[in-house]
Amino acid sequence: MACPICEKAPSADYRPFCSRRCADLDLGRWMTGAYRVPSAEPPDEEEIEKALHDDADRQTH
Numbered sequence: 257m258a259c260p261i262c263e264k265a266p267s268a269d270y271r272p273f274c275s276r277r278c279a280d281l282d283l284g285r286w287m288t289g290a291y292r293v294p295s296a297e298p299p300d301e302e303e304i305e306k307a308l309h310d311d312a313d314r315q316t317h
Contacts, residue, residue, distance in 0.1 A: 259266055261278035273279040285291050 257266065257272055258264065259274040259278050260272060261281050262274060264274040264278075266272050267274050270276055270279045273282065
């Protein structure tokens with residue numbers, strides 16, 4: 257199996273990745289929402305509004 261980021265041979269220390277760099281790139285993609293699982297459910301408007309409000313509060317404090 258090749259590294260899912262750059263397709264080099266994986267390293268035993270970072271398996272399935274070849275290096276810490278590729279592992280960190282993958283983690284960053286998860287954290288920014290680049291990897292998503294599609295859903296058939298409509299978005300929860302109250303949850304979205306609360307998240308936006310909480311984010312605005314963090315930015316002003």
